[in-house]
Amino acid sequence: MSLPRIAIDAMGGDEGVRVMIEGAALARRRHDRFKFLLVGDEVRIKAALENHPNLRASSEILHTDGVISGEDKPSQALRRAKGTSMGRAIEAVKLGHAGAAVSGGNTGALMAISKLTLRTMPGIDRPALAALLPTLGDNDVIMLDLGANTECDSRNLVQFAIMGAAYSRVATGRAEPRVRLLNIGTEETKGTEELRDAAAVLKGAAENLAMSFDGFTEADKICRGDVDVVVTDGFTGNVALKAVEGTARFVADLLRRGFSSSLRSKIGFLISKPATDLLKHHLDPNNHNGAVFLGLNGIVVKSHGSANAAGVANAVAVTARLLEENVTERISADLARLGGSTWRMPKGLTGVQEERA
Amino acid sequence: MSLPRIAIDAMGGDEGVRVMIEGAALARRRHDRFKFLLVGDEVRIKAALENHPNLRASSEILHTDGVISGEDKPSQALRRAKGTSMGRAIEAVKLGHAGAAVSGGNTGALMAISKLTLRTMPGIDRPALAALLPTLGDNDVIMLDLGANTECDSRNLVQFAIMGAAYSRVATGRAEPRVRLLNIGTEETKGTEELRDAAAVLKGAAENLAMSFDGFTEADKICRGDVDVVVTDGFTGNVALKAVEGTARFVADLLRRGFSSSLRSKIGFLISKPATDLLKHHLDPNNHNGAVFLGLNGIVVKSHGSANAAGVANAVAVTARLLEENVTERISADLARLGGSTWRMPKGLTGVQEERA
Incomplete structure (x- = not known):
């Protein structure tokens, strides 16, 4: 083909x-x-x-x-x-x-x-910007939205989860990507109403959607390799992404300073160059370039x-x-699978959409 | 004394x-x-x-x-x-x-x-959690709120800026700390209404408050050393802090893997230990332990x-x-200095407080 x-x-x-x-x-x-x-x-x-x-x-x-x-x-x-x-x-x-x-x-x-x-695709209210980030695990992690939507409701977050999982299946080959919502704690009561509502919907629908959903994750666990898709609103996702990028650069700068601080360190640097090259390879943003507008x-x-x-x-x-x-077609298929009664948001969760409609 | x-x-x-x-x-x-x-x-x-x-x-x-x-x-x-x-x-x-x-x-x-x-102190609606983070510059940077308040309005953010500046004066000795609001871009139109409103108030009042305020900063610049106080709501601050902590750990883990990947790298590591110890010292969270509830x-x-x-x-x-x-007294004095007409939020910015009152 x-x-x-x-x-x-x-x-x-x-x-x-x-x-x-x-x-x-x-x-x-x-x-x-x-x-x-x-x-x-x-x-x-x-x-x-x-x-x-x-x-x-x-x-x-x-x-x-x-x-x-x-x-x-x-x-x-x-x-x-x-x-x-x-x-x-x-x-x-x-x-x-x-x-x-x-x-x-x-x-x-x-x-x-x-x-x-x-x-936007039928069934998607807003597109999201998604990117791959390096992890300590075998796969990259996908984070979305990274800044396309400053404020998101629970319905947007559910749609982002579906789109992120479809992308993850393509990028990692995992049949049931591990999807989490980014929050400030893992307890059910944490965070905003939008997050809690989205978690409730995803918990009920995950099986149907070929994803493993287990609630919330925190920002220090994005790159640990035990999650495949991190879902968040565009403001938080943009802050988290930039904090990760900035800190990686910060640590690399500190290391450079350290290695150039004495002759001994310089010699050590030359000898251990394969090790620091590995780090450089992992952290070079060019190796993770390419953020996708999904939806x-x-x-x-x-x-x-x-x-x-x-x-x-x-x-x-x-x-x-x-x-x-064919990621676009895959997302369509997942949306259709979610369809019918499952996709209707529980009462009280649909506020924004109803007003819009 | x-x-x-x-x-x-x-x-x-x-x-x-x-x-x-x-x-x-x-x-x-x-x-x-x-x-x-x-x-x-x-x-x-x-x-x-x-x-x-x-x-x-x-x-x-x-x-x-x-x-x-x-x-x-x-x-x-x-x-x-x-x-x-x-x-x-x-x-x-x-x-x-x-x-x-x-x-x-x-x-x-x-x-x-x-x-x-x-x-809470007179003039402060909500306390905030503040911590010092390492930078590439001469001073640590203070970030607040780190999770005390999941959602904040513009008035909360203005108060956090005042409290953060007072803490920064104590911690860094700077007479006019460089205060910024955390946002997803530096243009005036970026981010939420709360952020734009808080920026407008601080712009007008900064001179009176012995701080240098120049709008927004992004999360990749938190640790660069050109800002003294980063102000944000508790949800975003918690995410940013954990993203910084998690990434620092991630990079350290990558480096450890690199250094133990071959005999050559191990030898290089031993020789360059002063360099990596410097990094370890900078990144050890114990060296930045102690988050303060201000307000x-x-x-x-x-x-x-x-x-x-x-x-x-x-x-x-x-x-x-x-x-x-006497940081508490200093914050009181700053609040008093802001007092009078400057402190009244422009019309339309006071929504939440007026309802509360």
Whole structure:
């Protein structure tokens, strides 16, 4: 089966065309079935392709003049989307010209344009941003939402759990991913009403959903490797993700200071370099690049603005895996399985949705 | 000037009497002006004191039969408080028999008993739990609230900022601590309404309050050393703190694995031990033990349940510093300075308080 094309917003990311094209070329070298739609300034894309004949041979270029900048507010980005590399890359997914889009541009703009262009899947109220984080265990852990929705109700959290579990099945191969809600304690009474309500719904429905749900987890256990999916609202998830990233960098900086504090330490560092390289490999955000907007009619992957070519290649690989494994269809199937009486939220839990409807 | 006595809940903490007494003795060896009221089972306290004649000479024992357990819910703890070591240690502060209390027991219970016994200071709606975290800069950073209040309004956040700044002045000596609200971006439009409202109030009042306020910070910048006080609601603060702690442990575990992966790495480890010891020192939670409940009529410090004697000694040292520097009076003075028209929240920001009043 041939893999659908991946649309690359070639103008996104802090360093733009060069890094995006190099990343795509690197991904292409690893998997020669990958095909691309490169969206952006044709002259600059062609120049960047000169060093990458294999990528050139498996790509088509879609020229655009405009670029969404890091400063564009989501509302501005929506107005300008049509003529930009980001807007056209997402539109290509809608039109079926590509199976998925990857962008290193402005997250808020990417979210807004993706939502408006692709719309949320039937049964999903809001899309969520999900990423893989390293753990001490055998698998990465998936955390969502990482910032797409500042405030979430219990129904959103239940939907995030379903989407996260589907992603985890693809990423880890586990038949019943271990799903937990992020809270400030594991007792049933802890946290907000939204969390307690979502836990009650998931407890009742987990068996039906091919997930193992056992209530709450705390933020110090995200990376321990005993949980596969950590579900939270976008505010908390964004704070938790950044706290993890910041602390990993903090510890690496402390270690660097330590190792350069004396000649003895410097020598020790050189000898133990394989050990610290292992650490560096685990902590390099490029090795976990590629956050996915789940819950849309199509796949959109956010590559970190500061990702290098290896990072972009990782984001492309994540995208390809989601495409190959039909994650969107899987989420639909799970939503259908939850269907009927189970899916109706218990009375009193539906407040926000009813008002909206 | 003689320092008021510090009441020690000798029965709290995972290992109970022995560790609490050893910690107090260690603190006493470092600062011989410290005096203690040791609250708990007299027989066991006396036995633990046998190895610590200096501590015995500067302590009085207050016998109690009861102990608050880790499983006691706050409501149960409140009912049982009177006959317990935790309850009597806090009562001693209220009665003026001690200047402050330190406990390693159940946080929820400590919070509930402290609030009911000591009441919040005039001008403070809710107390907050604050702790010092290590940074790459010259000073530790203070983060609050760490879990005392699951949901907070803008007025709570403004009060936390004032209390955190007062603590920072004591802990770091900075005349105008750099205060920030924890958010998911630094733009004015980011985050919840509560955060935006609190930022507007602090922006207007910062000069009057001897703090440098410059809006929002993100969770990856908590430990960078360019902020002195990070203000947040108790849910987010608890998640951020645990994410920081968990990641530091995660990285240390990865490093340990790396160093034991080969003979070469093991040798490198031995040679570079001064470097890794520096890291260990920075990351050992015992070196940052002692979270403070701010905003009460009296000082209550929570020592981590799993702290060792050095950790307890640190919590005692934190307590003594807060006592010596009259942090409670300082917060009162700041609240008074904010007073008058500045302190009235702009219209529309006072919702919750007006309803409560």
